[in-house]
Each structure stands twice: as C-alpha cells, then as structure tokens.
Amino acid sequence: MKPIQSKEEYQTYVDQKTPNSPILKNCFNAFWVGGLICAIGQIIFEICKTRGIDETNSYTIVSMILVFCSAFLTGLNIFNKIGKFAGAGSLIPITGFANSIVSPAMEYKSEGYVMGVGAKMFTVAGPVLVYGISSSIIIGIIYIIFNTQSLILV
Numbered sequence: 001m002k003p004i005q006s007k008e009e010y011q012t013y014v015d016q017k018t019p020n021s022p023i024l025k026n027c028f029n030a031f032w033v034g035g036l037i038c039a040i041g042q043i044i045f046e047i048c049k050t051r052g053i054d055e056t057n058s059y060t061i062v063s064m065i066l067v068f069c070s071a072f073l074t075g076l077n078i079f080n081k082i083g084k085f086a087g088a089g090s091l092i093p094i095t096g097f098a099n100s101i102v103s104p105a106m107e108y109k110s111e112g113y114v115m116g117v118g119a120k121m122f123t124v125a126g127p128v129l130v131y132g133i134s135s136s137i138i139i140g141i142i143y144i145i146f147n148t149q150s151l152i153l154v
Contacts (some may be wrong), residue, residue, distance in 0.1 A: 030089030070098035
C-alpha cells in the first residue's frame with residue numbers, strides 16, 4: 001500500500017473505508033421509538049387522571065415511572081440495545097438522563113460501591129445537575145428581587 005500524500009487522497013481513502021449510514025432509516029427509527037416513549041408517558045398520565053389524581057401529581061408519577069423503567073432497562077442492558085436501534089429517539093430527556101446516571105454505575109460496580117458506583121454515577125450527569133441547580137438558584141434569586149420590588153411598590 002502506498003503512503004497517502006494529499007488531503008484529497010486521504011479523504012478518498014476514508015470515503016472508501018467508511019460504511020454508509022442509512023440516514024433515512026435511522027431518522028425513522030428515532031422518530032417512532034421516541035414517539036412511542038412519549039405515547040407511553042401520555043397513557044400513564046391519562047390513567048392517573050382517570051384515577052382522580054390531579055394534573056401536577058400525574059406529571060410527577062409519569063416522570064417517576066419513566067425514570068424507573070429507563071434505569072431498570074439500563075440495568076438489564078436492554079436500554080442500550082434500544083439506544084443502538086433508535087439512536088437519539090431513545091434519549092428523550094427524562095429517559096436519557098436516567099440512562100446517563102445508571103450506565104456509569106453499572107460499568108464501575110466492580111470497583112466497589114463507594115469508589116466505583118458512588119464516584120462514577122454522576123460523571124456524565126454531574127455537570128447537568130450542577131449547572132441546572134446553579135441556574136435555578138440564580139433565577140430564583142432574580143425572581144425574588146423583582147417580586148419583592150413589586151411588593152414594596154404596592
């Protein structure tokens with residue numbers, strides 16, 4: 001094999017060796033799997049509403065069930081197979097977030113519960129939690145400042 005001499009030759013080489021991705025099929029799978037997850041959430045919500053649970057608590061129950069199912073399926077290594085098939089469709093924020101917390105915990109369980117599971121569980125989700133909590137505190141402080149200003153004027 002002769003050495004590659006230019007960027008164009010290298011790009012041609014890479015194009016020959018890289019398999020083509022079925023973009024349309026991947027988009028379709030992501031669409032229907034993501035829609036199915038959302039439909040399951042909506043069905044759970046409607047069941048809660050018919051049982052007489054108010055809307056706010058119904059949303060909480062839906063979130064808890066979807067997070068539990070995602071974490072449970074990740075623990076059984078089923079969610080990863082769904083992710084390979086559906087791609088981004090399986091990463092609807094709530095299920096993807098649960099998966100991102102459980103996956104490192106499962107991977108590092110051999111290192112022990114404290115230094116393995118406990119330390120590695122938030123490697124992916126940790127920055128999301130830090131910035132989410134920090135920004136909510138800042139927004140809350142700004143809200144309190146402007147809300148108390150309107151109380152003083154009244």
